[in-house]
Amino acid sequence: MSFSAVPRTAAVAALVASALAAGLLTGSATAATSSPSTSADPVTGVRIHDIQGTTRVSPLVGQQVGEVPGIVTGVRGYGSSRGFWFQEPRADDNAATSEGIFVFTGAGSVPSVAVGDEVRVSGTVGEFVPGGNASGNQSLTQILRPSVTVVSSGNRLPAPIVISAWSVPSAYAPTGDPAAGGSINALPLKPRSSALDYYESLEGSNVSIGTSRIVGATAFSELWVTVKPFESRSARGGALYGSYASQNSGRLKIQSLVPLAEQPFPAADVGDVLTGRTEGPLDFNQYGGYTITARTLGKVTDRGLVRERTRPQRTGELAVATYNVENLDPSDPQETFDALGRAVVENLSSPDILALEEIQDNSGARNDGTVAADQTIEKFVRAISAAGGPSYRWRSVDPENNKDGGEPGGNIRQVFLFNPERVSFTDRQGGDATTPTAVVRERGRAALTLSPGRIDPANSAWERSRKPLAGEFTFRGRPVVVIANHFGSKGGDEAINSHRQPPNRSSEVQRVQQAQSVNAFVKDILKVDRRADVLVVGDINDFEFSATTKALTDGGALHAAVTSLPRAERYSYVFQGNSQVLDQILTSPSIDDFTYDSVHINAEFADQNSDHDPQVLRFRP
Structure with a gap:
């Protein structure tokens, strides 16, 4: 089997169906970890890009993989989705395949790895749908029930892929496949054609953005930026949603991997600027989709947004x-x-x-x-x-x-x-x-x-x-x-x-x-x-x-x-x-x-x- 080949749409649809039947395409992380594997013997000799494949669903979903190598790029030791990201330092030549992936270690366990560790990971490939299958959300490819070996520590991280105004396509999403109920899951990724395909091709990878305009104020320890300075700019620095075809492809959510007790998340208003470099793995979650889980968070520069005052009505108004x-x-x-x-x-x-x-x-x-x-x-x-x-x-x-x-x-x-x-x-x-x-x-x-x-x-x-x-x-x-x-x-x-x-x-x-x-x-x-x-x-x-x-x-x-x-x-x-x-x-x-x-x-x-x-x-x- 050639893991780098683009699977046919029908084949991917069959993978989705079998994953659903096996409980491996699920919105419950707990359920996912207890789902039965569809393969008794682990597949060896594969790399992360083989697991990620060239569509939104892994060609190895439901199978066990063994001794997958990579460098740890981020660790999430809090919340209900604890685990770590690791990445293949030697990328293949296919822009559609991501080199990073999330390893789910369990809701109650703190990952026993550190950023910079070289690891070998064995486990079961699953697709987690944040919010559940009924939500309609895309799925997150991950490795479940992992066995992790640390080979060495203190390694240089793979260089981040820079997400910028020039790298993100202006079109937001591909058109879904009518034969699949409008789903884009089984369609081959075309990173140069749509933003959703581009971001999906980087799922789990170490990415970075430069100085970016803030288009969604801080709430629940997260904020939103756009990497496109002039995209649909509002009068006060936001990103206008002007039609169903104007989704604003430059938007990304920013969270921090640093626990709030160690570093409070900065307060920011629309129109402020996140200056400097923000870097970390690209995640997909229930509330907003593609999210940079930042190891390194830029600094918020206050642009002094003020609350408006309307004029008083006149006597006859x-x-x-x-x-x-x-x-x-x-x-x-x-x-x-x-x-x-x-x-x-x-x-x-x-x-x-x-x-x-x-x-x-x-x-x-x-x-x-x-x-x-x-x-x-x-x-x-x-x-x-x-x-x-x-x-x-x-x-x-x-x-x-x-x-x-x-x-x-x-x-x-x-x-x-x-x-x-x-x-x-x-x-x-x-x-x-x-x-x-x-x-x-x-x-x-x-x-x-x-x-x-x-x-x-x-x-x-x-x-x-x-x-x-x-x-x-x-x-x-x-x-x-x-x-x-x-x-x-x-x-x-x-x-x-x-x-x-x-x-x-x-x-x-x-x-x-x-x-x-x-x-x-x-x-x-x-x-x-x-x-x-x-x-x-x-x-x-x-x-x-x-x-x-x-x-x-x-x-x-x-x-x-x-x-x-x-x-x-x-x-x-x-x-x-x-x-x-x-x-x-x-x-x-x-x-x-x-x-x-x-x-x-x-x-x-x-x-x-x-x-x-x-x-x-x-x-x-």
Whole structure:
């Protein structure tokens, strides 16, 4: 058998099937270590590049290998995936085959090797899928149940492969094989054609990057950089995610192999720079995919990113804002409420109407049947007043217990805050969790039967999801309808680095149905009064170019106001180094003259009070 030859697609698919049957292509490291081998006698005389092969799945998966030589390039002695990387110092001439590999020593055992050791490793070849097979993630080739012999110590490490703007292809992923359900697992790697193939060809290898822009702030002791200085650059130094075909191939996650007790991970904001050299093995993990596990970590240079402040509304302008405050409940520290309150006053300039998402009930995540959230809201209102803001009043509708998704027991919901000195709320009694509000004609204008009221709560589109909250307001004698939303999350979607390309966005189905429900309600309003001022606001959980937004704007009923911004400023959230739109304000046709601001105060910062940036729209009704 020639291990350096490119296996045929069908052959690799058969390997995947047999590995699954044997339990060696698995998302459980524990299960992987106890899986039976498919070969009784070890294969000898092989090198690491023979194990890695020229596709994402090893041609030796499920087989025992013996006395594989290499130099240890990194040791992970903490966490649930303990082990070490080692690398063949004499590379073959095939760019598709990686020269490094991870050796899984067990969740509870500290590897008994050191960086620079020359070793011989025997064990079983497996493919570990971080997050489990159902996640859609690519797999990590590794050696399981190892027997390790240290031949010598203090050896020079293989020179790192430098990942740079010139080495990473601009295309992000190959197109999956339709015959394999869109999977790229069995396709031959083409490192010069796509970033995912390039990174996979370096899986487990010692790599390095030079000075790089930080595009994802420090969180959970990791950060994101891009090795491409000019790729999709946002106005503040991030990497814009502008379409499903603009994944930003230069992004990489950075972790440290040094335990936090020995060296705290640096705090960094988007736009800062990781200067100098960062070097270590290239890993693949559940949260973000390809990751440099750094032995040597560059230094963070602070570029002084500041939180934005939107301008105050003028006398005749109505300012409407939306803000996801991330599972806020009374047990959160007073400092959190104070910071959120200051942001409303100082950064949002005390908008006239503020729609909040992720307000939890009075007992927070304690699953005790509580659904009222008056204590949460009042604590927030007091914090705003203490920061010098207005004495906001509020309206909301309590959900049914554990029927609206989110953190179990938290009963998150949308809430309207409004400044009674500038705007009034039109109360129409009877709104509850299950009774839908409707549209009627009143003195020639559209009116809601319930205000506040929920839109179409019995529709299956809202199952285990937050129902839209509609309310009537009056500003300077003009009625305005605001609909606050928190659409279904992207949980369950495959990552953009999935083994299936394009990845499955299963959660989009529900959001499209939700968008259709809201769009139909807005059309009902416009049938009664085509000049009605309607704002659809909130955490839409989807992009401005998505099918969800297209469904919301269907028939010209609404316009996505975020598209009025320059492209470099269109984002409200940063996920895995991609700056993207999730939070939106959409306007009815009568609102054709407005100013819009995505106020960047959280998503780009390591120190944040929410993971979302609030949005503000000002117009003259």
